[in-house]
Amino acid sequence: MLTTDFSFNLPEELIAQHPASERGSSRLLVLDRQSGEVSHSSVRELISYVPAGTVMVFNDSRVRRARLFATTAGGGKVEVLLLRREGDLLWAALTTRMAKLVPGKRVTLPEGLDAEVIESRPDERLFRFSREIDDDYLERNGHLPLPPYIRRADVPADAERYQTVYAREHGSAAAPTAGLHFTPELLDALRAAGVDIHFVTLHVGLGTFLPVRAESIEDHRMHFEEYTVPEETANAVNTAKRDGRPVLAVGTTSVRTLESAWTSDGLQSGPGATNIFIYPGYPFKVVDAMFTNFHTPESTLLMLVSAFAGREHILAAYKEAVRERYRFFSYGDAMLIR
16 A cells, blocks of 8 residues: 555644643544444543443553753754663664764763764664763753644643653653543543553654655554553453453554554563554454544554554544544544544
């Protein structure tokens, strides 16, 4: 299939630049993936669409303040987005001015921290830092890595709103944004209604947000991202599958974790790494329903939801969302596919 098969027209004013005025107040488009039928609701009403006995799985990765501003020896400005630690003092990073940042080049970051490029990779650079970077340093000097289609600097309110209420494990370079809609009250209401809530951890990196540059989607290669499936989550999912109860994944990162950790013996607990690329034709083994945001054109995320509900159903639903003036992308409205 062609990457352009997953394009759609989106007025720029529908790209949400700020979160909804109140967490959990966003609109919800509900898509029947068998018929393609669409209905309109709100996130607050989600409980009416989730049957008792459903296992809902959330990604509890926490976003690092991973965006740092640096200068080169010549005084040039560079942005460095830390992706993952690769050893003592070593970090893989996405940067601006990639062509100029070749091995041997140095940059200076806040508090006199120096970093040297030691390896050039197709989509990232490997840096050696002059001293260790910890979360305290990033809290003092880093910025939240808002996506580029949010055309503003991060503000103090983003520290709360670009983070899920259940985020625990630091490690993501972008938020698992489907989870941004959930409040403690909504989670409690779901539990009270007999919904079984569990968590996985997948640290969001290039595998999630790198654009597809290949003409044919089959030629795109995903980057690896690290995940962990707790034993409690694996047991809950395996029991639900045996009992014929649905598994509802919140966000594409939860989908990719569950599908990656599935074997012929069921869902396996423990750590792992995945570069799974889900696009139409993929046979889902775990996920029966999906709660997600609206995704960017020609992205691997749009291809994933198209694999789940059918490309024609997804593009028709997106066309309806545009017509109804839904808000799109990270800070936008939500979609339930069932």
